[in-house]
Amino acid sequence: MAVNLAYHQSAFRLDEEMKLVERAKEHPRYFAPLYERYHEAIFRYVFKRVDEIESAYDITSCVFIKAMGSIQKYENRGVPFSSWLFRIAKSELYQSFRDKKAQRTVSIDSVTLKQVMDDFTDDSSEENRANLLVALGKLKEAQLQLIEMRFFEKRSFREIGEIVGLSENNAKVKTFRALLKLKELFNKKE
Amino acid sequence: MNMIKFLLDREEPSSEQIRQRMDFDSIYGGVKYQKWIMNPWIYVLGGVFTALIWF
Numbered sequence: 713m714a715v716n717l718a719y720h721q722s723a724f725r726l727d728e729e730m731k732l733v734e735r736a737k738e739h740p741r742y743f744a745p746l747y748e749r750y751h752e753a754i755f756r757y758v759f760k761r762v763d764e765i766e767s768a769y770d771i772t773s774c775v776f777i778k779a780m781g782s783i784q785k786y787e788n789r790g791v792p793f794s795s796w797l798f799r800i801a802k803s804e805l806y807q808s809f810r811d812k813k814a815q816r817t818v819s820i821d822s823v824t825l826k827q828v829m830d831d832f833t834d835d836s837s838e839e840n841r842a843n844l845l846v847a848l849g850k851l852k853e854a855q856l857q858l859i860e861m862r863f864f865e866k867r868s869f870r871e872i873g874e875i876v877g878l879s880e881n882n883a884k885v886k887t888f889r890a891l892l893k894l895k896e897l898f899n900k901k902e
Numbered sequence: 903m904n905m906i907k908f909l910l911d912r913e914e915p916s917s918e919q920i921r922q923r924m925d926f927d928s929i930y931g932g933v934k935y936q937k938w939i940m941n942p943w944i945y946v947l948g949g950v951f952t953a954l955i956w957f
Contacts, residue, residue: 743926752921815907825910
């Protein structure tokens, strides 16, 4: 499966990014280059998980306000800075769901949905499509997140691992298990 | 958690629309306001001024 390569960076780019992070630690004003680099990716990550665009803008703003306020605590672990931002975004999203300020949403395009369905059945009827959505809704949140990131957003296992706090291998194993569970739920329904 | 909503083939805003809506200055303004509101000295000084007005 083709994955989105924008996340993966060369050692040179990671070094350059760390310099930007160190500069941003001096004053929040210097966060601007990091903001320009990542605000769209974070917005799109949030947007796909909430039903209203205004909620997505609000949550994304909160992510960056929080990131700028706590950048002093950021430690370089040799992974892209964006994984730290994605983790803040994840936590802000779930806080919004708990506070009922946003509705948990899964945004999928029909082509991707059909690709996932092709793994389970040859019959891509409307009924099976509905069954697959029901099965997705029955997954545990952690499993749904893995399926969402791997199959709907085409993220690599390394990136998924860095966002959810797992090793690359662990992310691979857990995603595979989530897919098996989805298949089981889909077949039960069928 | 709430029920999950599935949205198929949803239209996403363009990069330009996102950029226009989410400019860095408004976020930076939010950070400055948060820092200001979290500063305990404004409450101490506020208390002192209030006391001065009253007495």
